[in-house]
Amino acid sequence: MQFPIQLDILDFVFKGILIGIMASAPMGPVGVLCIQRTLNKGRWYGLITGVGACVSDIIYALFTGFGMSFVMDFVSNERYRFMLQISGSVVLLLFGIYCYRSNPTKNMHQSNKTQKGTLVHNGITAFLVTLSNPLIIFLFIFLFAQFAFIVPNRPIEMTVGYTSVVGGAMLWWFGLTWLIDKVRGKFDASGILLINRVVGCIVVIFSMIMLLGTVFNLYKLPY
Secondary structure, three states: OOHHHHHHHHHHHHHHHHHHHHHHOOOOHHHHHHHHHHHHOOHHHHHHHHHHHHHHHHHHHHHHHHHHHOOHHHHHOHHHHHHHHHHHHHHHHHHHHHHHHOOOOOOOOOOOOOOOOOHHHHHHHHHHHHHOOOOHHHHHHHHHHHOOOOOOOOHHHHHHHHHHHHHHHHHHHHHHHHHHHHOOOOOOHHHHHHHHHHHHHHHHHHHHHHHHHHHOOHHHOOO
């Protein structure tokens, strides 16, 4: 009897990790800040910057999730959910194209290597930078809708899911700071652009797969 529940939890873990990575990966201001601090101050400073961003992200994720739980009658309708998933895939596709074409280094400034500040200070500033961008709520809305992530009256699964979002975000920041630390001395603004374009391509490919998958499931909709 426990087998389906275990499968549900694993499903939420997988979805949560993907959502956490996709919400963190685009090279916005905090991503550039994380790379700069890793290069100029050391990997721990870069990682704590990611932790600050992650705390802000999970606040917005919880806010989005609780808000969506009030409109689940809308989302639970097959036809409405189909339209929301289609629009979510299109938005992710446009977001991926924007990510590929954008230049996150335009407003980049050089960190002061002699004044590292405390780890707490670096984490708080990263938290505030991420918190100042409430548009991430829209990204969470479409990701949650696309993955059918919000399931009311399932507190255990949702707790595991939100924890996995944090895990996915931290997996990204850990991997990014590890990579930047390993290529220290060979990494510059062109490297940031390359990461941003790779992330943009992945988001575009993923959104196309989700869009085609949703469209070819038309036959499942009630008429």
